[in-house]
Amino acid sequence: MDQVYIDKVLAGDPYAFKYFLTTYKHMAYSVAHSIVKQEHLAEEVVQDAFMRCYQSLATFKKQSKFSTWFYRIVVNCAFSTARRLKPEPVEFSAEEHDVAWDENAFDKLLKKEQEQLIQEALLMIPANEALALRLYYLEELSIQELCDITGWTDSNTKVILFRARKHLYGTLRRLMKEEYYGT
Incomplete structure (x- = not known):
């Protein structure tokens, strides 16, 4: 499906690129964030x-899936931005966490808290x-697709995933301990 829209964009269809925006914007944001x-x-x-994707679409060589090529652009842009900036403190807004009470309010609140805890840990x-x-x-990409996007080797990717799981587990334990004991 991607190739059809690539051809349309390259042929000058001004509306065809919207397909890529709607298809990939959420994942691109997640990766960038x-x-x-x-x-x-x-x-x-x-x-x-x-913007870079649109400008470079003619150079897409179809050696990998379009999504892999595009996510590689997102990763490069994000790391470039991260290198230029110093980290800033994360702000907390109580309004974002306000949940109306109903029969499922507790379940919704619990799920939202779990998601926030994971996002905070990440x-x-x-x-x-x-x-x-x-x-x-979250995106269920294969190890090979991860390698294509990041430029890491197969073994390096597996090591990073192993360390990431270990760090995430330790961070979640610490956060939950702090939340439970208030320390």
């Missing part, structure tokens, strides 16, 4: 990545490890 760790920066990275581990976990587990 796991690296730059700030919402506004992740949004800028995604915009930059889509922000605390090294960016390359957070990226590997997001791509492998």
Whole structure:
């Protein structure tokens, strides 16, 4: 399906690129956010990545899937942005966490807290490890696709995933302990 829209964009169809925006924007944001760790920066990275994608579409050689090629652009843009900036503290907004009470409110709250805890933990581990976990587990990419996107070797990717799981587990334990004991 991607190739059809690539051909349309290259043929000059001004609306064809919208397909790529709607198909890949969420994953691109997730990847960018796991690296730059700030919402506004992740949004800028995604915009930059889509611009680079559009400008370089003619150079896409079809040696890999379009998604792999595009995510590689996102990763490069995100790491480039991360290198230029110093980390800033994460802000907490109580309004974002306000949940109306109903029969399932407790379940919704518990799920939201778990998701926030995981997101917080992903922000605390090294960016390359957070990226590997997001791509492998959340996007269900293969090891080979991860290698194509990141430029890592097969064995390096497996080591990074192993370390990432270990760091995520330790970070989650620490966060849950702090939450439970209030330390």
